[in-house]
Amino acid sequence: MPIIKNQQPNTSSTGRVRKKNQLIILKAAEQDFLEHGFKGASIKGIAERAGIPRANVHYYYKNKEAIYSDILLEILALWDSSIITSTEEPAKVLGDYILAKVMYSKTNPEASRIFAGEFIHGAPRLQEYLKTSFKTWIDEVKATVEGWINQGKMDPIDPLYLLFTIWGATQHYADFAPQVTAAMGKDKLSNEDFEQVAKTLTQIILKGCGISK
């Protein structure tokens, strides 16, 4: 008798093989999404990259959307984690934040690019996130920076514009990597390059906002 009841089974119990294979698939998928974009990527391509038959991918993931959701969730968790709210002095808080963002571009360029791709195409899958946890986080930061301004610790600059400047300037090194390397005449930025970026950027932004060290 053929067994029928065996589709998408337990998530919680044993699942050792499951975990291992999902990781292989996700890593392959990340590359494929990066190279071809969401619509351009194919389960066929992902399966080939992962070195397993396509039907096996379908065993773990219903479709491309499901794989992508898993990847996006992981990225969001990472992205949110650098925290800016704090009781420290602005110079320290912003310096740390800029460094963290630059290092994120260095360490997780794939994540940064997938995230950017999502926005470029209108962020259809991030609407919920933008309305909830993102908005909350933004409001906290806004309050913190406004506090600094009221205490005379920095020039009166719209906190949002400050944030966008930091994001744009730091993510640029991941998202526009081919342009950056072409301009610098290198194949790849070194550790020292990234440290120098963080240092320079911190200098420009702190001084530009009238924050003394």
Next chain:
Amino acid sequence: MPIIKNQQPNTSSTGRVRKKNQLIILKAAEQDFLEHGFKGASIKGIAERAGIPRANVHYYYKNKEAIYSDILLEILALWDSSIITSTEEPAKVLGDYILAKVMYSKTNPEASRIFAGEFIHGAPRLQEYLKTSFKTWIDEVKATVEGWINQGKMDPIDPLYLLFTIWGATQHYADFAPQVTAAMGKDKLSNEDFEQVAKTLTQIILKGCGISK
């Protein structure tokens, strides 16, 4: 007798209809590329958006790649056009450049996003450009900024990092528009918003580089 010799005809002579239709196709294609990315876009989709039969699109363009090339060329021409080399004072030159870039994000968000998408996916079609006209442009700017530094008109900051900061910070408003609007709690940035962005950014960067007005 059927006429055989009628494929992809004269580019230079009459071609009134040709010009009109190509424009319709390019505009439709731009939207489709924006929404779905290069690989995700389809000639079928472009034709439907343009309101003409698919075979008619094929009459003007051999394939998707050909359409995309046309669009990219136009974008590159536009992108290069803002000039930074000049004999004016740094405050004026950089201020103008930042304003131009912010306004480009406002006026041509589609172009900015397509351009960004290209880099995110590794810029396979821009290698030639990056090695030639882009590199030349970069070298000129580098020389100009280094001149300013040597004359003591600004702090010693790597010209490339300065450029990347400006690019990242300005393009962010086009490329990450959904994130920006979500943070600001608006549907769309107004004219005044963009002017304010340019003003704030100019302030941060000039002051941050130690440039006096």
Next chain:
DNA sequence: AAATAACCTGACACCAGTGTCAAGTAAAAT
């Protein structure tokens, strides 16, 4: 008003990717 070149389009053959299923094998539980 012919003739010629430009433009239009339905139809055809083709290819890449999808999702499901049945029949299997490997692993875990009993």
Next chain:
DNA sequence: ATTTTACTTGACACTGGTGTCAGGTTATTT
């Protein structure tokens, strides 16, 4: 050791997109 559950995979039917072509219509030229 057997049973149950988890995992694997080739095959199938299907969908959506591609590029070409023949025979048509509309513009332009002469």
